Amino acid sequence: MATKEEILRELYPEDLFHYADGLTLGEAEVLQETRRLIEKHLRPVINEYWEAPDFPFEEFYAVAKGAQIMNNPKLFEGREGNYKPSELYIAFLYLELARFDASIATFFTVHGGLCYNTILLGGDERQQKEFLPKLAAFDWQGCFALTEPLSGSDIAGGLATTAERVGDKWILNGEKRWIGGSDTADVVPVFARDVADGKVKCFIV
Ligand SMILES: Cc1cc2nc3c(=O)[nH]c(=O)nc-3n(C[C@H](O)[C@H](O)[C@H](O)COP(=O)(O)OP(=O)(O)OC[C@H]3O[C@@H](n4cnc5c(N)ncnc54)[C@H](O)[C@@H]3O)c2cc1C
Known part of the structure; x- marks a missing residue:
């Protein structure tokens, strides 16, 4: 069994300021396994996808599920009960992901960042229990629906999508x-303005 120092020297020889030293052995092992699976599954196909209007779902999930990049028990040693691995590991x-391919990393920023964090930080306990484990296991794919045709940077003020409560439905x-x-997403947090109070709220569609 390699020590944490040996794994980190292999993975990040350029880490002159030793940022990676704060990782746990378990986190280092998951990152090492992630890199191994990227080379095995994604490396052989990624060039074909460079210009294809498609995403290598099968190969990406072979990496994400294979290394359990969001829910590997090794990521939660000493921090049991958390829904999210440590910020340093993330x-x-x-x-x-990004040193291999920026599009692969972007896919994960939307799924594991924007969507996951929206439900983690804004969802109630029932929503967290229902959605987060399936997103962390990559059984469901998440995305994030904030931007609109007439509002980008100014979305907080300009958001025009409305939400109206009618009976027991929105x-x-x-x-x-x-x-x-x-x-392709299974879970879409959609931001909309409640017509009743004018406030922006998020709906998990
Ligand atoms: C590839 C891609 C993927 C995306 N994915 C998502 C997604 O998954 N979900 C989602 O919700 N959104 C997504 N977005 C939208 C992204 O968040 C918006 O593009 C971003 O918020 C900027 O909005 P905009 O493109 O309308 O530009 P605008 O807001 O119209 O800005 C245009 C330009 O004006 C400048 N500008 C704007 N306001 C000011 C100001 N007050 N003062 C000075 N300069 C200003 C900006 O810097 C920019 O250069 C994605 C965008 C891209 C390109």
């Missing part, structure tokens, strides 16, 4: 644009 995970009306992964 930073190195982004590095690990009716959402409006348009979204630039929603990466929305054509």
